[in-house]
Structure formats: structure tokens, C-alpha cells
Amino acid sequence: MTQKFSFALNGRDGKARTGIISTPRGEIRTPAFMPVGTAATVKAMLPENVRATGADILLGNTYHLMLRPTAERIDRLGGLHRFMNWDRPILTDSGGFQVMSLAALRKLTEKGVTFKSHIDGSRHEVTPERSMEIQKLLGSDIVMCFDECPALPASEEDVAKSMRLSMRWAARSRDAFGDRPGHALFGIQQGGVTQDLRAESAEALREIGFDGYAVGGLAVGEGQEAMFGVLDYAPDMLPEDKPRYLMGVGKPDDIVGAVARGIDMMDCVLPSRSGRTGQAFTRFGVVNIKNARHQDDPRPLDADCTCPACRNYSRAYLHHVYRSQEIIASMLLTWHNLHYYQELMQGMRDAIADGRFDAFQAAFHDRRKDGDIAPL
Known part of the structure; x- marks a missing residue:
């Protein structure tokens, strides 16, 4: 078993890359989509079923786990992998984004952030050092730097100030992380939608030195066009020989782009959250199973899909259990969505390796243009 964290690029097609991230807990095939297990569970799924969809790695959430059941408790119980029965790699985010979006009465200083828990109002302080300590207690394989994530739109001055604070925190995160063989620390590029600020951030991160690099501060409301505008240059600013991670993305067409x-x-709550709200992702786009057009339809969601929802159940059944608020609706639709996402990733990995990524991309968009199959 390898004791090191490493990344090998196996193929490219244009800017698209395919490779393998090796960790002591197993290999991660890239491009990789990480299902989100916010509170030590991918909602409505058993861990072995998440694995069966093709997922190599899960994401756990530092903010939620530090508040409940606490990182200290998880550590006493043998770490996050044992706690949630997932023996493969786990990436934990730093908690910065959730502090921005969920915490009440947060106060930001050079030292870190103090905030009130959205659960019970208790007061907490997270600093780069504390974030590294929490993630170490959780035992995650890939640790993220603690950063400040400004909500967009924001003035360029505010984005610059926030980015520079995040870069100082990145250096402190690196120092606090220390030397942990087999575990990786990723730096997070910030700078909003401003190219100069992104370049400044990338340079600061490269100077500190990380095992991987994330593009942060996107998919926070700026829209796909602006996000792709940043992605046209931001990944190129990061080291070639290290994994590049886009945080919090996204819809299937965001992922392909x-x-x-x-x-x-990439990671996103979308496939699991959408499954619980009656939305299924298919090769033809999004299907709203709650719509009345499905109530007498004996066909599967997608005739070519091999997930249990498509193999064993009709649209009419899925419509019925969703309308009846039966738990199986969340289970089947989430499984289908995660299966679809992982199939999309495998399709891209194969296409990049074979040098036909452009054709794959064209076919992907082409199929979605016509929308769902016609109603009966």
C-alpha cells in the first residue's frame, strides 16, 4: 500500500486532463466528482451504494462536523472513515464557506472568525490553526486550507482584501498542517473574477507550496459565463503537476465545461439535493418527476441507465412515491443522480484518454438540446 500522496497525469486532450491521485486509502481517478457527505453521510444513501455508483472519494464538511457531533468525538470513535463506514479517501473542506453562508453574527479578524452556531447559538472560533486541528481529528486524507470566501458581487477592493487575508491564512494553515505523510493539504486560489488578483493569489500559493490547488470563490452566484471566463485562465496559473480542484461545482454542463x-x-450537493426534490439528471437534461406527465408512464427515467431506479422502476412509480413523500423516492432518485454523474466522469476520462474529448463534448450538448423523451 502506497504511503504517499501523489498525482500522475496519464493523458490530455486540449486542456482536459486525466490521471490518478494515489493515497494510502486508494486511488482517485481524475477528472473526479466527489459526492458530498456533509454530516458524515451522503443523504439517502448507504456508503457501499455510493461506492457502487463509481465514486472514489467523498467530501466531508468541517463546519457541520465540528458543531455536531464534534471533531473530538469523531476522533475518540476512531476517525471519520470508521465513523461513517467509508474506507476510501475523504476530502474535508475548511469550513470557511459555511461560516460565510450559515453562521450567525460572525466576526472576522486577522486571527480568524468567531461566530454563533446555526444549530444552538453556541459561540465558536475558527482560525487556520483550529481548522487544521479539526481536520486532523477527523482524519481526512485531503485537507483544505482555511480561507475567507467573500459573497459575490463584491467590490474589487473587498475581493483583494479578502484574497490577501486568505493567502496569509494559507501560510498559517501550511505551518499548522506540518508534516503528515499520506495526507495532503490543498491551497485555495481566490480573487473573484479579476485576473490580476487570481494571478497574485496563485503566485502566493505556489510560493508556500501545496499538494494540490483549488479554484475557490466561484459558483457563488456569479453565473456560468463569468465562471467559465475565470476558468479560461485560472487553472493555467496553478502548477501543472498537481491536482486542480474546482470547489462547489456543479451542474453537468458546468462540470463538462x-x-x-x-x-x-469537483464536488457539489446538487445530485443528492436534487434527488430529494424530485429532479433527475439524465443524458437528455433534467427530468422533474413531480410533473403529472409521468403518472401513467411505464418507461424508465433513462432506458440506457443501469442504476436501480432505471433498471427496476417506472417513471409512474417514481412519480407516485415522490408525490406520496415516501423515503424510497429520495433513495432511488439520489442513487440515479450519483450514478449519472459518475458515468459522466467515466465518459470524460475515456474520451480524454482516447483523444476525442471535443467529440464527447459536442455529443453531450447535442443530446441535451432536444430535452426529455416525448410524453406518452
């Missing part, structure tokens, strides 16, 4: 621009890793 990101991979086309040189991104290796």
Missing part, C-alpha cells in the same frame, strides 16, 4: 478548461476534481 470545467474539465474542458483543465479542472481535475
Whole structure:
């Protein structure tokens, strides 16, 4: 078993890349999509079923886990992998984004952030050092630097100030992380949608030196066009020989566009959250199973899909259990969505390796243009 964290690029097609991230807990095939297990569970899924969809790695959430059940408790119980019965790699985010979006009465200083828990109002302080300590207690394989994520739109002055604070925190995160063989620390590029600020951030991160690099501060409301505008240059500013991770993305067409621009890793709550709200992602686009058109339809969601929802159940059944608020609706639709996402990743990995990524991309968009199959 390898004791080191490493990344090998095996193929490219244009800017799109395919490779393998090796960790002591197993290999991660890139481009990789990481299902989100916010509170030590991918909602409505058993871990072995998440694995069966093709997922090599999960994401856990530092903010949620530090508040409940606490990182100290998880550590006493043998670490996050044992706690949630997932023996493969786990990436934990730093908690910065959730502090921005969920915490009440947060106060930001050079030292870190103090905030009130959205659960019970208790007061907490997270600094780069504390974030590294929490993630170490959790035992995650890939640790993210603690950063400040400004909500867009923001003035360029505010984005610059925030980015420079994040870069100082990145250096402190690196120092606090120390030397942990087999575990990786990723730096997070910030700078909003401003190219000069992105370049300044990338240079600061390269100087500190990380095992991988994330493009942060996107998919926070700026829209796909602006996001792709940044991705046209941001990944190229990061080291070639390290994984590049786009945080919090996204819809299937966001993912394909990101991979086309040189991104290796992504995560998003979308496939699982959409499954719980009656939305299924298919090769033809999004299907709203709650719509009345499905109530008498004996066909599967997608005739070519091999997930249990498509193999064993009709649209009419899925419509019925969703309308009846049965738990199986969340289970089947989430499984289908995660299966679809992983199939999309495998399709891209194969296409990049074979030098036909452009054709893959064209076919992907082409199929979605016509929308769902016609109603009966």
C-alpha cells in the first residue's frame, strides 16, 4: 500500500486532463466528482451504494462536523472513515464557506472568525490553526486550507482584501498542517473574477507550496459565463503537476465545461439535493418527476441507465412515491443522480484518454438540446 500522496497525469486532450491521485486509502481517478457527505453521510444513501455508483472519494464538511457531533468525538470513535463506514479517501473542506453562508453574527479578524452556531447559538472560533486541528481529528486524507470566501458581487477592493487575508491564512494553515505523510493539504486560489488578483493569489500559493490547488470563490452566484471566463485562465496559473480542484461545482454542463478548461476534481450537493426534490439528471437534461406527465408512464427515467431506479422502476412509480413523500423516492432518485454523474466522469476520462474529448463534448450538448423523451 502506497504511503504517499501523489498525482500522475496519464493523458490530455486540449486542456482536459486525466490521471490518478494515489493515497494510502486508494486511488482517485481524475477528472473526479466527489459526492458530498456533509454530516458524515451522503443523504439517502448507504456508503457501499455510493461506492457502487463509481465514486472514489467523498467530501466531508468541517463546519457541520465540528458543531455536531464534534471533531473530538469523531476522533475518540476512531476517525471519520470508521465513523461513517467509508474506507476510501475523504476530502474535508475548511469550513470557511459555511461560516460565510450559515453562521450567525460572525466576526472576522486577522486571527480568524468567531461566530454563533446555526444549530444552538453556541459561540465558536475558527482560525487556520483550529481548522487544521479539526481536520486532523477527523482524519481526512485531503485537507483544505482555511480561507475567507467573500459573497459575490463584491467590490474589487473587498475581493483583494479578502484574497490577501486568505493567502496569509494559507501560510498559517501550511505551518499548522506540518508534516503528515499520506495526507495532503490543498491551497485555495481566490480573487473573484479579476485576473490580476487570481494571478497574485496563485503566485502566493505556489510560493508556500501545496499538494494540490483549488479554484475557490466561484459558483457563488456569479453565473456560468463569468465562471467559465475565470476558468479560461485560472487553472493555467496553478502548477501543472498537481491536482486542480474546482470547489462547489456543479451542474453537468458546468462540470463538462470545467474539465474542458483543465479542472481535475469537483464536488457539489446538487445530485443528492436534487434527488430529494424530485429532479433527475439524465443524458437528455433534467427530468422533474413531480410533473403529472409521468403518472401513467411505464418507461424508465433513462432506458440506457443501469442504476436501480432505471433498471427496476417506472417513471409512474417514481412519480407516485415522490408525490406520496415516501423515503424510497429520495433513495432511488439520489442513487440515479450519483450514478449519472459518475458515468459522466467515466465518459470524460475515456474520451480524454482516447483523444476525442471535443467529440464527447459536442455529443453531450447535442443530446441535451432536444430535452426529455416525448410524453406518452
